Each structure stands twice: as structure tokens, then as C-alpha cells.
Amino acid sequence: MKKPKVLIVDDEAQMRMLLRIHLQDSYQLLEASNGYEAIELVEKEPVDIVLLDIMMPNLDGKQVCKKIRTFNKDIPIILLTALNESKDKVEGLTIGADDYVVKPFDPEELAARIHVQLRRVPAPSTEGSILSINELIIKPESREVLVSNIPLKLTPKEFDLLYLLASNQNWVYTREQLLDKVWGLNDIVDIRTVDSHVRYVRDKLKKAGLQVQPIKTIWGVGYKFSSGDSE
Known part of the structure; x- marks a missing residue:
């Protein structure tokens, strides 16, 4: 069975490595170190889900999420952030993200959230x-x-x-x-x-x-x- 393809978007190499360690056995992984790379990859590659850091320079995660939603409304997007305020979570969901995970995260919880998004049943489309x-x-x-x-x-x-x-x-x-x-x-x-x-x-x-x-x-x-x- 083909492994789902996960795009990891984070400007910190250490965080990308940590995510890679936890996810590499279950998923195909793509990585982007900035928002521009992420948008280009989603446009070109058949990505199944995006793990998107919010706090990135130049083009932050919220801006990336909004841009992705202009051409792909269905790909699941999970925001990763150190921000834990309710208003930040609400804003993230409002702009089109599907879920929100606060750093430092529990690897098992993140894996469960990814699984949930990948197995979600889309609305009927006939x-x-x-x-x-x-x-x-x-x-x-x-x-x-x-x-x-x-x-x-x-x-x-x-x-x-x-x-x-x-x-x-x-x-x-x-x-x-x-x-x-x-x-x-x-x-x-x-x-x-x-x-x-x-x-x-x-x-x-x-x-x-x-x-x-x-x-x-x-x-x-x-x-x-x-x-x-x-x-």
C-alpha cells in the first residue's frame, strides 16, 4: 500500500528533522524550509497533507495557508505553532486550516491528528x-x-x-x-x-x-x- 505523502514546512532544520524521525516510517516526506517553497511544492506535487509552521520569516504560515486555499481547497493543513492562545487557534481555523497543534507536541497526538485528517470522508461529490x-x-x-x-x-x-x-x-x-x-x-x-x-x-x-x-x-x-x- 502506497504511503501518504506529507509536506513538512518549517524554517527550523531541527524541527524538520524531529518531524522526519517521527513520521518517516509511516509516510512519504517532502520538506520546505520557507513558505515560497511550500506553495511551489503543493502546486507541483500530489501532496496528501501539509504540516505548516506559523512562525516563519518573510511569508508566515497563515499567509501560506491562505495562498494554498486559493488553488487547493481540499488538501488537509495542520498548523504547527508555539502560540497557544484561543484567538490564534480560531484565526488559524478561520483562514482555512483543518487543525492546530501547539509546540512542543506529543508525537503520538500529532500522528493521530494526521491520521484523522487523512481518513476524513469528503462531502459527497456527484x-x-x-x-x-x-x-x-x-x-x-x-x-x-x-x-x-x-x-x-x-x-x-x-x-x-x-x-x-x-x-x-x-x-x-x-x-x-x-x-x-x-x-x-x-x-x-x-x-x-x-x-x-x-x-x-x-x-x-x-x-x-x-x-x-x-x-x-x-x-x-x-x-x-x-x-x-x-x-
Whole structure:
């Protein structure tokens, strides 16, 4: 069985070596010492997942993440950083990263997080499954969302969350179910991640001019998608 290909992006040679030691038995490894090299590799190589350091000179990890998302919306990106503030984690997820690991990290935890991202099931992507709900159109094959025919920019996880809910209208999902279906494993990613992503999607839909908020909160349970006016 072919090993998944992991791109390690870090300006510190010692950190790249440490990651290489922990990952080389299970994965094919590529390395980049700066953001420019990383972007070029992702554009040219069939990379399966990116481990991306935030604190790099010239072009930092957040800028690299944003750039990668302009041409590849699906590749999993895990941010590596010494920053442990909640606002830094939220910002990282908002710009399109899929997960966030704080240095110094536990090698087993990092391996588990990589495994989760690689085994995640993408949202259905068949030509006949375009969803059109009032002013909202969701195109899974191209991973596009339109509100009144105007494109709406969502991160990969925001898209997966919205598409899952919209594909099963009026079905109530618990937070644990959403965490498992969208993120892949509910005992590694914080349950509050679901709430924050629902909030981001709601805010973007509202700012785009959607008249009725379709993602409803079912208090004490979770969320559902409904095109009606009632909560």
C-alpha cells in the first residue's frame, strides 16, 4: 500500500528533522524550509497533507495557508505553532486550516491528528447532487456556494459542514455526530469547534444577504438545516 505523502514546512532544520524521525516510517516526506517553497511544492506535487509552521520569516504560515486555499481547497493543513492562545487557534481555523497543534507536541497526538485528517470522508461529490434551496445554491463537485448567484467564500470545513446539513434537511445532528462526520474523530478535536464553525457559516450567509437563516439550533441537542422560517 502506497504511503501518504506529507509536506513538512518549517524554517527550523531541527524541527524538520524531529518531524522526519517521527513520521518517516509511516509516510512519504517532502520538506520546505520557507513558505515560497511550500506553495511551489503543493502546486507541483500530489501532496496528501501539509504540516505548516506559523512562525516563519518573510511569508508566515497563515499567509501560506491562505495562498494554498486559493488553488487547493481540499488538501488537509495542520498548523504547527508555539502560540497557544484561543484567538490564534480560531484565526488559524478561520483562514482555512483543518487543525492546530501547539509546540512542543506529543508525537503520538500529532500522528493521530494526521491520521484523522487523512481518513476524513469528503462531502459527497456527484454531478447530480447540486442543492438549490431558496437563494442558496451548493455545488459539491466544484465546492462552490452561491447566495443569490453571488459566490460565497467558505473554508473547506465550513463547506463540508454546510453541505452535510443541507443535504439532510430537518435532520437533527448532535455536535458529536457533526464532529465525527466533518472532522473525523470526536475525541481529538474540541467539541466547541462545531459551534464556532456553525457561527462562521451563519455569519457568512447573513452577510451574503440570505433572507432566512437555515441552520437552526436545537437546544440541548445540536443543529439542523431547515429552509422554513420557524426555529
